[in-house]
Amino acid sequence: xxxxxxxxxxxxxxxxxxxxxxxxxxxxxxxxxxxxxxxxxxxxxxxxxxxxxxxxxxxxxxxxxxxxxxxxxxxxxxxxxxxxxxxxxxxxxxxxxxxxxxxxxxxxxxxxxxxxxxxxxxxxxxxxxxxxxxxxxxxxxxxxxxxxxxxxxxxxxxxxxxxxxxxxxxxxxxxxxxxxxxxxxxxxxxxxxx
Numbered sequence: 001x002x003x004x005x006x007x008x009x010x011x012x013x014x015x016x017x018x019x020x021x022x023x024x025x026x027x028x029x030x031x032x033x034x035x036x037x038x039x040x041x042x043x044x045x046x047x048x049x050x051x052x053x054x055x056x057x058x059x060x061x062x063x064x065x066x067x068x069x070x071x072x073x074x075x076x077x078x079x080x081x082x083x084x085x086x087x088x089x090x091x092x093x094x095x096x097x098x099x100x101x102x103x104x105x106x107x108x109x110x111x112x113x114x115x116x117x118x119x120x121x122x123x124x125x126x127x128x129x130x131x132x133x134x135x136x137x138x139x140x141x142x143x144x145x146x147x148x149x150x151x152x153x154x155x156x157x158x159x160x161x162x163x164x165x166x167x168x169x170x171x172x173x174x175x176x177x178x179x180x181x182x183x184x185x186x187x188x189x190x191x192x193x194x
Contacts, residue, residue: 027164034152038173041145042090048141049097052134053084056104059127073110076103094176097138104131142176149173 060077080100087093108128153172156165 024164027161028168031152031156031161031165031168031170034148034155037148038145038152041141041148045138045141045145046090046093048134048138049084049093052131052138053081053097053100055127055131055134056100057081059104059131060107073103073107077107091174091176101135146175149175 056077060074077100080096080103083099084093084096087096108131149172155161156170156172
């Protein structure tokens with residue numbers, strides 16, 4: 001009888017150890033999968049940021065010869081492109097692209113307001129469409145990244161996953177947030193006499 005109770009107790013302990021071990025392994029592997037997904041999302045976002053950063057100079061060179069008053073805008077776009085090329089982190093790249101976007105929007109508004117014939121040319125129209133498509137891709141990549149980061153950050157922050165995350169030294173990933181000036185409409189001033 002005592003021997004039978006010993007087997008039962010040993011079996012229950014073994015079952016608890018197996019269940020607990022399975023949970024620990026599953027949770028730890030879930031964190032690794034979350035990190036890998038975030039890394040993939042970050043790579044996808046960087047690809048889209050690079051695509052957009054590469055399209056902008058094409059638009060600028062197409063417009064440059066026809067537009068006389070916008071030289072400052074062209075210079076600002078080139079400076080933002082250089083800032084992007086020298087950026088080390090994803091956040092720095094994102095900031096540089098936001099600066100370039102701001103200047104590109106000013107340029108596109110200037111083209112449409114002051115050069116309607118140029119804006120309607122096939123080459124300019126195609127580039128503007130590609131830049132708009134790039135913006136949509138970047139926005140989707142940012143949403144996907146933020147969604148996966150939020151899910152991962154929640155997993156490592158709630159009990160009991162936070163115990164494993166703390167033990168493994170896992171830290172939350174930052175989400176992308178819009179630039180504080182993103183709500184303001186760009187100002188267009190083409191008067192070069194100032």
